[in-house]
Amino acid sequence: xxxxxxxxxxxxxxxxxxxxxxxxxxxxxxxxxxxxxxxxxxxxxxxxxxxxxxxxxxxxxxxxxxxxxxxxxxxxxxxxxxxxxxxxxxxxxxxxxxxxxxxxxxxxxxxxxxxxxxxxxxxxxxxxxxxxxxxxxxxxxxxxxxxxxxxxxxxxxxxxxxxxxxxxxxxxxxxxxxxxxxxxxxxxxxxxxxxxxxxxxxxxxxxxxxxxxxx
Amino acid sequence: xxxxxxxxxxxxxxxxxxxxxxxxxxxxxxxxxxxxxxxxxxxxxxxxxxxxxxxxxxxxxxxxxxxxxxxxxxxxxxxxxxxxxxxxxxxxxxxxxxxxxxxxxxxxxxxxxxxxxxxxxxxxxxxxxxxxxxxxxxxxxxxxxxxxxxxxxxxxxxxxxxxxxxxxxxxxxxxxxxxxxxxxxxxxxxxxxxxxxxxxxxxxxxxxxxxxxxx
Numbered sequence: 532x533x534x535x536x537x538x539x540x541x542x543x544x545x546x547x548x549x550x551x552x553x554x555x556x557x558x559x560x561x562x563x564x565x566x567x568x569x570x571x572x573x574x575x576x577x578x579x580x581x582x583x584x585x586x587x588x589x590x591x592x593x594x595x596x597x598x599x600x601x602x603x604x605x606x607x608x609x610x611x612x613x614x615x616x617x618x619x620x621x622x623x624x625x626x627x628x629x630x631x632x633x634x635x636x637x638x639x640x641x642x643x644x645x646x647x648x649x650x651x652x653x654x655x656x657x658x659x660x661x662x663x664x665x666x667x668x669x670x671x672x673x674x675x676x677x678x679x680x681x682x683x684x685x686x687x688x689x690x691x692x693x694x695x696x697x698x699x700x701x702x703x704x705x706x707x708x709x710x711x712x713x714x715x716x717x718x719x720x721x722x723x724x725x726x727x728x729x730x731x732x733x734x735x736x737x738x739x740x741x742x743x744x745x746x
Numbered sequence: 747x748x749x750x751x752x753x754x755x756x757x758x759x760x761x762x763x764x765x766x767x768x769x770x771x772x773x774x775x776x777x778x779x780x781x782x783x784x785x786x787x788x789x790x791x792x793x794x795x796x797x798x799x800x801x802x803x804x805x806x807x808x809x810x811x812x813x814x815x816x817x818x819x820x821x822x823x824x825x826x827x828x829x830x831x832x833x834x835x836x837x838x839x840x841x842x843x844x845x846x847x848x849x850x851x852x853x854x855x856x857x858x859x860x861x862x863x864x865x866x867x868x869x870x871x872x873x874x875x876x877x878x879x880x881x882x883x884x885x886x887x888x889x890x891x892x893x894x895x896x897x898x899x900x901x902x903x904x905x906x907x908x909x910x911x912x913x914x915x916x917x918x919x920x921x922x923x924x925x926x927x928x929x930x931x932x933x934x935x936x937x938x939x940x941x942x943x944x945x946x947x948x949x950x951x952x953x954x955x956x957x958x959x960x961x
Contacts, residue, residue, distance in 0.1 A: 572874070655874055657923070658869065658870055658873045658919075659874060667924060668924050671924070676926065687936075690928050690937075690940070691940065693920055694917065694941060696916075697916035697920045698912065700920065701911075701915040701916025702913075704912070704916070705908055705912045708872070708879065709882060709883050711886060711887055712887065712904075714912070717905055721902075721905070725905070726909060729944035729948065730944075732943060
C-alpha cells in the first residue's frame with residue numbers, strides 16, 4: 532500500500548527475469564538442454580535441471596520450447612546438424628563416387644569426438660526411449676533420408692537411402708560404441724575402401740567397376 | 747539343549763536352501779537374471795531383484811555366477827545363442843550365396859519377436875553402459891566374428907566379418923529400433939535382395955554376377 536514508485540524497481544526487475552529470462556535466454560536454454568540430454572539421456576533429463584543450467588525459471592523453458600519431447604527435438608536438430616550436410620555432399624561430385632563420398636563424410640563425423648559425442652548421446656536416448664526414437668526418426672526421415680533419396684535414380688530411393696544409412700550406422704556402432712577389434716582400430720581408409728562399394732551399390736545400382744582390383 | 751533329534755529337520759531343511767537354493771536354483775537364477783536385465787537394463791538391474799525372482803538368497807547368485815558383469819555375461823550368452831548359429835549357416839551352402847544366407851538368417855532372427863526382444867535388451871544395455879558393452883564385445887568377437895572369419899578366403903577376414911555384421915546390425919537398428927519408414931514396413935525379401943549383395947561383397951569379394959538384373 533505504499534507509493535507505486537517504491538515497487539517500480541522490483542516490478543521492472545522481476546518480469547524481465549520471469550518473462551524472457553534476459554538476453555540470450557533462449558539460446559542458453561538450448562545449450563543447457565543439449566548438455567542435460569547428453570549427460571543423462573532422454574529418460575532421466577529434467578526440465579528443472581535444464582532451467583537451472585540456463586539460469587531461468589522452468590516455466591520459461593516450456594514457454595520457449597514446449598514439453599520435454601519438443602525441447603529434445605530442438606536439441607537433436609542442433610546436434611544432428613553436421614550429419615544433415617550429407618545430402619549436399621552427394622550433390623557435389625560424380626555419380627560413381629556417391630558411395631565413397633557418403634561413406635567418407637559420415638564415418639568422418641563419427642571419427643571426430645566433437646561431432647561424435649552429441650550423435651552418440653542421441654543414439655543412446657533413441658535406443659532407450661520410444662519418445663526419443665520417434666523424435667529422432669522424424670528428423671532423420673524428413674531432413675536426411677528425403678534429401679538423399681532426391682539424389683537417387685533407382686526404384687525405391689528412400690528404402691535405398693535408408694539401407695545405405697543403415698550400413699554406416701552399423702559401422703559407427705561397432706567401431707565407436709561396442710568397439711569390436713579389429714574394426715575399432717582399423718585405418719579409416721581401409722574401412723572406407725570396403726564399405727564404399729556396398730554403399731555405392733545401394734545408392735546407384737550394381738558395382739560399376741567389378742573388375743577393379745579388390746580393395 | 748534338547749535332544750539333537752528335535753533340531754534335525756531344521757538343520758536338514760535350511761542348509762539346502764542356503765547352500766544350493768534347492769533343485770534347479772542355478773537355472774532359476776539365470777532365467778531371473780535374463781528377465782531382470784531385459785526389463786531394467788544393465789545399469790539398473792540388481793542382484794537383489796534377480797535373487798528375489800529366483801527365490802534364492804542374494805549370496806547364492808554370487809556363489810553361482812560371481813559379480814554383476816559375470817551374470818550379465820551368462821544371460822547374454824543364453825540370449826545371444828540363436829545368433830551364434832550364423833557361422834554354421836555359412837558352412838552349409840555355396841560360396842556365392844554366403845551373403846544371402848547370412849543376411850536372411852540374421853534379419854530373420856530380428857523378424858521374430860521371441861528372438862528379437864532379448865537381442866534388443868542386450869543392445870540397449872551395451873549402448874548405455876561400458877561394462878555391458880565390454881561383455882557383449884567379448885562374446886561377439888570370440889564366438890561369432892572369429893567363427894565367421896574362419897569361413898572367409900580374403901585378406902582381413904575378421905574386419906570383413908565385422909563389416910558384414912555392421913551392415914546387418916544397422917538394418918536391424920533402423921528397422922526395429924528407430925523404425926524409419928519405408929524400411930520398417932518393407933517386405934523382408936525386398937530388403938534381403940538389396941542387402942545380400944553388399945554382405946556378399948564383404949564376405950567373398952567383388953559381386954560375382956554384376957550383370958544379373960538389379961534387384
